[in-house]
Amino acid sequence: MAEFVSTRDVGGGEVVNYTQAIVEGLAPDGGLYTPVELPEPFSWQELGYMSKMTYTQLFTQVKSVLLGDDIPPIHLADITNRAFCTENFPEAVNCNVVPVEQIGDTNLYLHDLSGGPTAAFKDMALQPLARELDYVLGVDSAMLELLGATSGDTGSAAEAAVKGLGALSICMLSPKEGMSPFQRAQMGILSGGNVTNIAVQGDFDACQDLVKDTVQDPEFATIGAVNSINIGRILSQVSYYFSGYFQTVDGIGEQIDIVVPSGNFGNVLAGHIARSMGLPIRNLIVATNENDVLHELVQTGVYRKRSRTKPTSSPSMDITKASNYERLVYQLLGNNPERTHHYMHQFATKGVVSFEDYGMPADTLQRAGFLSGMSTEQDRLDSIRWTHETGGQIIDPHTADAITVARQRPCDVKTLCLSTARPVKFEYTIFEALGIRPSRPDRFTDLEAQADKKEGAFITIPPNLDVLKRVIRDIRINRPQ
Numbered sequence: 001m002a003e004f005v006s007t008r009d010v011g012g013g014e015v016v017n018y019t020q021a022i023v024e025g026l027a028p029d030g031g032l033y034t035p036v037e038l039p040e041p042f043s044w045q046e047l048g049y050m051s052k053m054t055y056t057q058l059f060t061q062v063k064s065v066l067l068g069d070d071i072p073p074i075h076l077a078d079i080t081n082r083a084f085c086t087e088n089f090p091e092a093v094n095c096n097v098v099p100v101e102q103i104g105d106t107n108l109y110l111h112d113l114s115g116g117p118t119a120a121f122k123d124m125a126l127q128p129l130a131r132e133l134d135y136v137l138g139v140d141s142a143m144l145e146l147l148g149a150t151s152g153d154t155g156s157a158a159e160a161a162v163k164g165l166g167a168l169s170i171c172m173l174s175p176k177e178g179m180s181p182f183q184r185a186q187m188g189i190l191s192g193g194n195v196t197n198i199a200v201q202g203d204f205d206a207c208q209d210l211v212k213d214t215v216q217d218p219e220f221a222t223i224g225a226v227n228s229i230n231i232g233r234i235l236s237q238v239s240y241y242f243s244g245y246f247q248t249v250d251g252i253g254e255q256i257d258i259v260v261p262s263g264n265f266g267n268v269l270a271g272h273i274a275r276s277m278g279l280p281i282r283n284l285i286v287a288t289n290e291n292d293v294l295h296e297l298v299q300t301g302v303y304r305k306r307s308r309t310k311p312t313s314s315p316s317m318d319i320t321k322a323s324n325y326e327r328l329v330y331q332l333l334g335n336n337p338e339r340t341h342h343y344m345h346q347f348a349t350k351g352v353v354s355f356e357d358y359g360m361p362a363d364t365l366q367r368a369g370f371l372s373g374m375s376t377e378q379d380r381l382d383s384i385r386w387t388h389e390t391g392g393q394i395i396d397p398h399t400a401d402a403i404t405v406a407r408q409r410p411c412d413v414k415t416l417c418l419s420t421a422r423p424v425k426f427e428y429t430i431f432e433a434l435g436i437r438p439s440r441p442d443r444f445t446d447l448e449a450q451a452d453k454k455e456g457a458f459i460t461i462p463p464n465l466d467v468l469k470r471v472i473r474d475i476r477i478n479r480p481q
């Protein structure tokens with residue numbers, strides 16, 4: 001059995017297994033579940049063998065090493081096959097759902113992680129995780145209601161993953177104004193059955209507050225949260241680092257750098273785990289936009305919360321703090337929950353905390369193999385143009401953050417830039433950069449029209465807790481048993 005502990009469990013070191021950790025999400029003490037220890041690194045010989053696997057085989061291999069037998073291998077393989085099937089990844093060639101492509105004859109390579117149902121890399125983790133939850137709950141004939149707030153990609157990716165699964169239902173709040181028509185349509189077409197969309201007449205913070213306040217009420221205390229800190233999401237992202245590496249290098253052992261467009265630090269943390277499992281990654285390079293919490297942290301060792309986000313053209317990286325970073329801090333502080341608790345408490349109360357307060361050097365993260373850079377609005381437009389001119393690829397603004405940061409560096413080794421969304425989701429920025437619109441994959445051609453045709457796709461409510469509770473009670477009554 002793989003064991004997980006909370007990063008803040010100062011009490012007694014209570015250990016949970018993987019299935020408990022993913023069903024609970026957040027630990028009861030407010031900490032994040034994290035593996036007690038990581039598996040032994042793979043040998044180069046084993047890596048050579050893994051490099052010949054399909055993505056589903058590779059995913060099952062890496063995941064089963066991380067989970068032990070918490071989910072029996074035969075079920076894990078079945079979950080994986082369904083999560084990464086052709087129906088979910090219709091543009092995949094030869095079943096490669098995460099293809100790598102060189103940019104012209106440069107040292108830069110694009111790793112496409114956005115071929116899933118909602119055209120953003122959130123699918124890579126949510127597709128398998130929802131099925132794992134469905135399997136785990138199904139064993140006990142249990143049900144789980146999920147409630148979440150979204151202002152962008154997570155909402156549709158979570159709904160697409162949960163849609164049609166028997167043990168799960170999901171209710172997603174989003175601000176009535178503010179999301180792009182494409183994002184709204186992506187969610188709207190999923191309404192019905194076990195998926196409910198609620199448009200709140202308020203902003204994203206109002207949506208988040210409603211979620212928090214609802215689950216405080218004992219009547220709704222069993223509702224699970226959809227958020228970016230579930231350990232199941234992180235562990236589902238480790239395998240594409242292996243695949244990306246194998247597709248990029250000439251031989252096992254070659255060192256590469258990987259640039260990760262980052263917000264909540266989930267993606268890059270998965271890369272760190274892949275490196276700890278023996279993958280020859282030299283630097284993990286954190287790319288941010290103007291919301292540069294993580295860039296400051298890597299450069300100065302100071303973790304400083306921002307009072308508000310600056311809206312940018314790469315909105316999924318607009319963050320005030322980076323929740324998953326707590327898992328790395330725990331490791332850097334010697335797997336010590338007391339120190340982690342203290343560090344996070346200082347961050348929560350003062351809004352700032354530094355390594356030097358803990359007797360550690362300011363460049364602790366750089367010593368641990370992390371570098372960083374940031375981009376501006378203009379940089380992203382330039383990088384979209386540069387990539388199009390150099391290699392012919394059209395990239396989205398999040399990927400452009402990574403390309404910008406890669407281009408700021410010498411690139412003395414092959415550099416893999418993670419591509420986290422399809423440009424079709426950000427047509428306006430692409431048009432601004434290139435004067436053309438990205439072509440739409442067939443499955444999205446009349447998305448907005450389809451959503452418009454759908455009656456009652458969104459239930460509109462004021463930002464009022466009692467109204468929301470009434471809606472949730474109605475959903476419970478009307479749910480097919």
Ligand SMILES: *Cc1c(COP(=O)(O)O)cnc(C)c1O
Nearest residue numbers: 262263264265266267316420421
């Ligand atoms: C969520 C997201 C990111 C940021 O990933 P983190 O794991 O939060 O660092 C980057 N790009 C896109 C398109 C995303 O949806």
